Amino acid sequence: MNCKSYQAIKELYEYMVQLNKKVISLDDIMKCFDCQSQDIDSIISSEDILFTKELLDSDDMSALMVDRFRKDYAQMTPKEIADNIAEFMKECVSDKEVFEAVPDASYYLNLFEDCDYQFKNLLIEYTDKKTLYEYINGNGKSKDSIIEFLASNVDINSLFEVATSITSDYDKTMLILKATNDRTMEAIEDELIPTVELMLFPLVSDKFFEMQITKAYYSNYPGYPTPENIFTEIEEYRSHLEKINQFKDDESKAKYISKIENKDMKEALLSRIKDKKCRNMVIQSFNKHVDPKMASLDKFAQTAIREFFEDTLGENFTDDKRERLEIVLRRSDVLFQRLEDENCNGLADYVLKKIMISSEYEMELSEYLQTIIHEYSHLLSNINYPCIRSLPNFEIEEGMADLFSELVINNYLEKHKEIEIDGEVIKYDNEMFISESGYDFENAWPRTMLAGLEKMDKIY
Amino acid sequence: MTREEIIKQVDEKVKKELDGKISPNMLGYIHIFEKRKKEILKNEYGIEFKTLRERDTGRSMD
Numbered sequence: 204m205n206c207k208s209y210q211a212i213k214e215l216y217e218y219m220v221q222l223n224k225k226v227i228s229l230d231d232i233m234k235c236f237d238c239q240s241q242d243i244d245s246i247i248s249s250e251d252i253l254f255t256k257e258l259l260d261s262d263d264m265s266a267l268m269v270d271r272f273r274k275d276y277a278q279m280t281p282k283e284i285a286d287n288i289a290e291f292m293k294e295c296v297s298d299k300e301v302f303e304a305v306p307d308a309s310y311y312l313n314l315f316e317d318c319d320y321q322f323k324n325l326l327i328e329y330t331d332k333k334t335l336y337e338y339i340n341g342n343g344k345s346k347d348s349i350i351e352f353l354a355s356n357v358d359i360n361s362l363f364e365v366a367t368s369i370t371s372d373y374d375k376t377m378l379i380l381k382a383t384n385d386r387t388m389e390a391i392e393d394e395l396i397p398t399v400e401l402m403l404f405p406l407v408s409d410k411f412f413e414m415q416i417t418k419a420y421y422s423n424y425p426g427y428p429t430p431e432n433i434f435t436e437i438e439e440y441r442s443h444l445e446k447i448n449q450f451k452d453d454e455s456k457a458k459y460i461s462k463i464e465n466k467d468m469k470e471a472l473l474s475r476i477k478d479k480k481c482r483n484m485v486i487q488s489f490n491k492h493v494d495p496k497m498a499s500l501d502k503f504a505q506t507a508i509r510e511f512f513e514d515t516l517g518e519n520f521t522d523d524k525r526e527r528l529e530i531v532l533r534r535s536d537v538l539f540q541r542l543e544d545e546n547c548n549g550l551a552d553y554v555l556k557k558i559m560i561s562s563e564y565e566m567e568l569s570e571y572l573q574t575i576i577h578e579y580s581h582l583l584s585n586i587n588y589p590c591i592r593s594l595p596n597f598e599i600e601e602g603m604a605d606l607f608s609e610l611v612i613n614n615y616l617e618k619h620k621e622i623e624i625d626g627e628v629i630k631y632d633n634e635m636f637i638s639e640s641g642y643d644f645e646n647a648w649p650r651t652m653l654a655g656l657e658k659m660d661k662i663y
Numbered sequence: 664m665t666r667e668e669i670i671k672q673v674d675e676k677v678k679k680e681l682d683g684k685i686s687p688n689m690l691g692y693i694h695i696f697e698k699r700k701k702e703i704l705k706n707e708y709g710i711e712f713k714t715l716r717e718r719d720t721g722r723s724m725d
Contacts, residue, residue, distance in 0.1 A: 641685050
């Protein structure tokens with residue numbers, strides 16, 4: 204049954220129901236069809252007239268319609284079915300029975316993106332959830348458009364169901380990002396952020412996608428990428444993934460990844476390489492922007508931090524730890540500028556992976572050194588922040604960062620006797636550095652804990 | 664006075680209070696500053712103020 208004959212039959216049926224004249228003869232049905240249109244003969248067949256009579260005699264018009272469509276579709280080729288459905292959709296016929304009988308939902312879901320909002324809503328309603336998710340997970344033609352629609356239109360709780368039912372990290376990420384994008388700030392703050400934080404975010408496992416969701420979460424802050432940039436980067440990452448999957452050996456992958464400029468992509472793609480040498484090639488390829496005024500200090504801080512870990516961890520400084528340290532040191536930008544808040548002296552951005560040192564006050568070289576190592580400590584302890592989104596306890600974190608700067612500097616002093624940066628020697632009372640900061644209370648925590656462990660001989 | 668004017672005035676008050684006690688170029692100054700600012704805004708003006716520590720900014724200040 205094509206669209207025109209369906210419309211003619213349905214119109215007649217509804218008219219008769221309205222008049223409460225369901226019991227009529229075949230002749231009367233034919234006369235009624237003749238009144239509808241002059242070329243009704245080209246639309247309605249004798250079989251259709253019999254079917255109309257059957258419909259009028261029946262108590263369940265819908266079931267009969269579905270049955271009739273099913274029989275028709277059984278005789279048609281896939282292309283004929285697709286063309287037939289397309290005709291219904293073009294004429295904006297959205298009755299449930301038309302779609303219920305379709306042997307494969309992809310015939311109409313493939314046309315989803317061309318529909319208006321109401322039609323889309325009905326198509327989602329008509330398609331059972333299992334079929335819908337199979338279509339998405341099977342990379343159906345309108346998958347992206349369906350995800351976008353679901354992200355904007357299903358209620359917050361249903362988002363969780365959708366996110367758990369779709370399999371690819373990319374699709375989950377797009378769902379989460381678009382859900383955030385299309386809702387009002389009030390809705391985001393009241394409902395979506397807790398939902399994303401608690402329920403949706405852990406469902407994504409690819410490091411880069413996690414980072415993008417985190418960036419989007421903070422996109423209102425200055426310096427963070429706009430939602431448009433986040434989506435562009437996701438597409439770029441996908442194309443890198445496709446290319447990398449074509450390489451068979453780690454060396455080819457490493458050569459390719461080394462050339463990627465985006466540091467978050469590079470870091471995430473490192474997981475695709477197992478060979479140690481090749482991983483190292485990628486890690487060596489990180490570059491960072493360091494303000495010229497901070498260049499020597501940063502170089503020294505990096506050396507002192509490396510030496511500290513080598514010297515204190517010894518054989519416990521395993522390859523995986525070394526890699527994580529190198530990634531932080533080699534990729535974190537170090538900027539020297541006026542900060543947004545004049546009371547802030549140094550800042551470690553866990554998401555964008557950068558250190559910012561305030562140019563507001565002129566500081567001693569030793570103070571800059573303490574600050575830069577303190578901020579590196581924050582970046583090291585929050586290395587996985589974009590992927591776990593869990594902030595450490597403030598007191599422990601700040602106390603540890605102060606203690607870390609003290610340990611790193613003192614380890615260096617113990618070995619090299621003095622610190623010289625750009626020809627300037629940093630002098631410390633008693634040849635030992637004791638951190639000076641406003642973190643007296645915070646400093647008490649890690650020192651108390653470590654002192655206890657030291658007494659028990661549990662400091663390794 | 665508008666909220667912004669009150670906050671500006673309290674900023675100046677806190678700066679004076681801390682002057683000589685802790686140097687503004689010392690790490691951690693911002694948190695001591697904000698803690699005191701929150702107290703004054705709440706106690707003297709009934710204004711709720713969220714410090715950096717209380718806001719999730721994805722970054723560590725100082």
